[in-house]
Amino acid sequence: MKPIERAAKLFADINELLISSGANTRRVERNVERISNALNYYCENFYSHAAIVLTVQDKATGEKETIVRTIPHHGVNFSAISDISILSWEATEKKLPIEEIEEQVATIKAKPHYNMYVMWFFVSLAGGSLAYIFGGDNHSNYLEFGISFLATLVGLAGRRILQLKKFNVFICWAWAAFVSVCVVNIFRLMVGEEYKNALAACVLWLIPGVPLINGFIDLLTGYIVAGIAKLSYAMVLIFMISIGFYLSLFIFGYELL
Helix, strand or coil: CCHHHHHHHHHHHHHHHHHHCCCCHHHHHHHHHHHHHHCCEEEEEEECCCEEEEEEEECCCCCEEEEEEECCCCCCCHHHHHHHHHHHHHHHHHCCCHHHHHHHHHHHHHCCCCCHHHHHHHHHHHHHHHHHHHCCCCCCHHHHHHHHHHHHHHHHHHHHHHHHCCCCHHHHHHHHHHHHHHHHHHHHHHHCCCCHHHHHHCCHHHCCHHHHHHHHHHHHCCCHHHHHHHHHHHHHHHHHHHHHHHHHHHHCCCCCC
16 A cells, blocks of 8 residues: 555544544544644545545645545544544654554544443433423422433433334434333323423433534534535434424323413
């Protein structure tokens, strides 16, 4: 493999890792620019939601290499984003060789993601806490906290089942909202109370905050294509949440006041 091909592959790997971990486009470009400059290359990037196109040029010889890389998935891994940012500064300040940068990128990729069960617990705790906060000083808030906690936890498990079966991400979101709201509706029918705070809070864990924030940041920093794509993706996810929410209310005969 020629040196420029090796460098282009490295920059494509870094781009893919950052975008799939939830970094905004400006941050991705800054990190890649630092590392490419440290290795004496120019790197021009075009970003969309599903792919990147990058052209690498050797500053010394003028030789160019172009790579198109698809983005297989979009998730959230702020640890990886932070590690790559630290690496980019180290590469600039210490003039790290490409071998060491490749090794560190491979190490960052191999790091385990957040523990799923710990994440489920704290996401469910957040869902229950929101239901408690929505209720103010009402003494029944503890019950709504428990219902929202359970609804969020069951919704997370339901979404995970479909994800393991490789269902479309939008179907997973609609199903998760449906399952979470169904848990609240079951308690409503059993006890005979409305539990509106739990009903409102049980699907908030599904709101795609990272794509929404990154989409607005991308628009404000001039990455119009990437920004519109992320916002469109987030809007469809929100629409699917509303579909799952409505279907549960319709099936359980909930009358909106």
